[in-house]
Amino acid sequence: MKLLLIGYGNVGKAFRRLLHEKRDSYPILQNVEIAGMLTRQGLMVGDKENFSPDKQITVLEAIDFINPDVIVDMSAPNYKDGEPSVSAYIKALSRKIHVITVNKAPLALKFREIFEVAERTGAKIGFQGTVMSGTPSINLFRIQPVAEVSRIRGILNGTTNYILTRIYEGLSFNEALKEAKEKGYAEEDPTLDLNGFDAAAKLTILSNFIMNRSIRLGDFKFKGITEISNEEIRRAKSEGKKIKLIAYADNYIIQVSPQIIGPQDPLYYIDGVENALEIQNEIQRIIIRGPGAGPTNAAYGALTDLVLLLEGCL
Amino acid sequence: MKLLLIGYGNVGKAFRRLLHEKRDSYPILQNVEIAGMLTRQGLMVGDKENFSPDKQITVLEAIDFINPDVIVDMSAPNYKDGEPSVSAYIKALSRKIHVITVNKAPLALKFREIFEVAERTGAKIGFQGTVMSGTPSINLFRIQPVAEVSRIRGILNGTTNYILTRIYEGLSFNEALKEAKEKGYAEEDPTLDLNGFDAAAKLTILSNFIMNRSIRLGDFKFKGITEISNEEIRRAKSEGKKIKLIAYADNYIIQVSPQIIGPQDPLYYIDGVENALEIQNEIQRIIIRGPGAGPTNAAYGALTDLVLLLEGCL
Numbered sequence: 001m002k003l004l005l006i007g008y009g010n011v012g013k014a015f016r017r018l019l020h021e022k023r024d025s026y027p028i029l030q031n032v033e034i035a036g037m038l039t040r041q042g043l044m045v046g047d048k049e050n051f052s053p054d055k056q057i058t059v060l061e062a063i064d065f066i067n068p069d070v071i072v073d074m075s076a077p078n079y080k081d082g083e084p085s086v087s088a089y090i091k092a093l094s095r096k097i098h099v100i101t102v103n104k105a106p107l108a109l110k111f112r113e114i115f116e117v118a119e120r121t122g123a124k125i126g127f128q129g130t131v132m133s134g135t136p137s138i139n140l141f142r143i144q145p146v147a148e149v150s151r152i153r154g155i156l157n158g159t160t161n162y163i164l165t166r167i168y169e170g171l172s173f174n175e176a177l178k179e180a181k182e183k184g185y186a187e188e189d190p191t192l193d194l195n196g197f198d199a200a201a202k203l204t205i206l207s208n209f210i211m212n213r214s215i216r217l218g219d220f221k222f223k224g225i226t227e228i229s230n231e232e233i234r235r236a237k238s239e240g241k242k243i244k245l246i247a248y249a250d251n252y253i254i255q256v257s258p259q260i261i262g263p264q265d266p267l268y269y270i271d272g273v274e275n276a277l278e279i280q281n282e283i284q285r286i287i288i289r290g291p292g293a294g295p296t297n298a299a300y301g302a303l304t305d306l307v308l309l310l311e312g313c314l
Numbered sequence: 315m316k317l318l319l320i321g322y323g324n325v326g327k328a329f330r331r332l333l334h335e336k337r338d339s340y341p342i343l344q345n346v347e348i349a350g351m352l353t354r355q356g357l358m359v360g361d362k363e364n365f366s367p368d369k370q371i372t373v374l375e376a377i378d379f380i381n382p383d384v385i386v387d388m389s390a391p392n393y394k395d396g397e398p399s400v401s402a403y404i405k406a407l408s409r410k411i412h413v414i415t416v417n418k419a420p421l422a423l424k425f426r427e428i429f430e431v432a433e434r435t436g437a438k439i440g441f442q443g444t445v446m447s448g449t450p451s452i453n454l455f456r457i458q459p460v461a462e463v464s465r466i467r468g469i470l471n472g473t474t475n476y477i478l479t480r481i482y483e484g485l486s487f488n489e490a491l492k493e494a495k496e497k498g499y500a501e502e503d504p505t506l507d508l509n510g511f512d513a514a515a516k517l518t519i520l521s522n523f524i525m526n527r528s529i530r531l532g533d534f535k536f537k538g539i540t541e542i543s544n545e546e547i548r549r550a551k552s553e554g555k556k557i558k559l560i561a562y563a564d565n566y567i568i569q570v571s572p573q574i575i576g577p578q579d580p581l582y583y584i585d586g587v588e589n590a591l592e593i594q595n596e597i598q599r600i601i602i603r604g605p606g607a608g609p610t611n612a613a614y615g616a617l618t619d620l621v622l623l624l625e626g627c628l
Binding site: 022026029030055133134135136139140142143144145147263267269283284286288289290291296297300303304307308311313314 | 336339342343448449450453455456457458459460571580583592597598599600601602603604605610611614617620622625626627
């Protein structure tokens with residue numbers, strides 16, 4: 001099974017390392033090979049730790065040139081139009097090349113269009129890495145079939161949850177943001193995390209997949225944490241409460257917004273970069289929590305999708 | 315696909331009802347039929363709501379007579395030797411008849427023996443319903459492959475957790491037990507819950523499956539909640555703590571015992587009949603929580619196994 005990796009940043013490097021580490025001990029991975037790696041610098045044919053481009057070609061050309069069985073998209077999200085990933089997925093899926101992605105933008109913008117192609121050809125899409133990194137959320141639904149989900153609710157962005165936690169603990173917003181950057185929990189430009197955009201993209205993907213909706217990022221309003229004052233967080237604390245950025249969807253409402261919640265709410269206890277998702281279906285309410293960030297976690301999400309694909313269970 | 319149901323108590327009835335409800339809307343279930351139902355009264359051929367035996371035969375004879383594709387064991391556990399289920403599984407699996415079970419005893423007593431037969435013939439075993447009912451725990455591991463689990467820890471028995479919660483809230487042990495019986499959370503003879511046996515059986519199954527161990531119920535000591543005084547629970551409470559019956563296994567230790575835990579521990583917040591499982595692997599720590607009891611939940615666990623089996627993902 002030939003992979004074409006798109007993007008070779010921290011997640012791409014972690015994925016390559018994990019794949020090499022695991023290939024020896026897990027027979028199911030033994031026939032997997034990285035046939036090419038593509039970055040903005042071009043395509044490198046084969047599998048080497050240090051990237052050096054062999055050809056200056058686009059991702060669409062690279063699909064022709066490598067003819068992979070799977071493309072693994074670990075490139076940074078482009079929320080303008082999801083390109084070049086959207087076109088790459090459509091080209092790949094229409095040829096029955098499977099797609100595994102940790103890149104949220106294509107699925108948050110063009111979920112139905114992409115899945116329609118996959119359904120037509122039978123190609124599979126793995127996207128655990130787009131939501132809660134390797135913590136089962138997308139894939140949790142694969143083992144909870146034939147029960148209608150009426151509501152999902154969660155903390156889906158690690159950066160803002162870390163900042164809110166640290167303000168609660170006494171830092172100012174700027175100190176908390178600075179610390180988050182130093183620890184690698186916030187990017188140099190953290191706008192898309194802080195304004196709720198990232199959480200909204202994840203909620204869009206989850207709702208479309210778990211609740212069978214047809215939502216595009218932009219169809220609903222979302223708020224981030226930038227308008228919360230330290231004072232509001234302290235006041236909530238003095239009342240035994242916390243402010244959390246809550247993503248929520250049921251059959252009528254979809255929203256991301258800061259909420260004041262108390263200790264009777266399981267999400268009250270999700271601090272730092274941890275994420276959590278509550279799923280209410282007709283049978284039960286389950287809650288899963290785990291790390292919501294980190295390149296190794298996201299890479300592990302992509303690797304689990306690869307194993308499920310090889311098992312025929314994506 | 316022909317099913318033979320073994321046992322037709324609350325879980326069996328809930329399973330049959332769920333299967334009928336879901337068959338209309340989920341194409342994957344459309345070719346599933348209940349070909350026979352077996353209780354201690356005998357075998358009923360076919361699928362009727364009100365059980366009336368057609369033949370006085372044993373489960374081994376019923377397998378020959380019905381020749382099912384799957385046996386679904388919803389009978390009560392026999393912890394003496396796991397019979398007649400152990401013999402039924404071995405007979406079924408050796409003929410490549412799949413097994414789905416919510417009955418803990420056979421797997422807690424003879425896990426390796428049963429799985430060896432399945433591995434030889436390629437028959438599958440679904441057992442989500444044995445641990446945490448329909449809350450993904452066993453099956454969670456199916457979507458978290460190729461990461462070594464170093465530790466599991468959880469609250470796996472709903473009855474004792476309910477009783478501990480109610481004592482914490484002010485009831486006496488006897489009042490709490492009485493209430494648990496009234497609400498259907500404790501059986502008429504609650505010994506196996508109260509003495510830790512049920513949690514130990516679940517921990518045995520989990521450890522064998524998730525951590526690839528070869529443990530039999532009886533190989534390790536376990537304690538229940540019968541020796542805890544109300545006074546100890548109140549004292550823990552006055553120190554801001556709770557006593558919980560914790561199941562724990564790593565690569566060296568396996569135990570079930572009451573533990574005093576504080577609010578920094580995620581299991582502190584698991585109250586009533588809720589269950590939770592913490593899984594530490596080399597990549598991440600994830601925690602799943604959800605209902606740990608109830609016939610509909612257990613039946614849903616068996617139904618999810620059936621769907622995964624039909625998808626080829628057990």
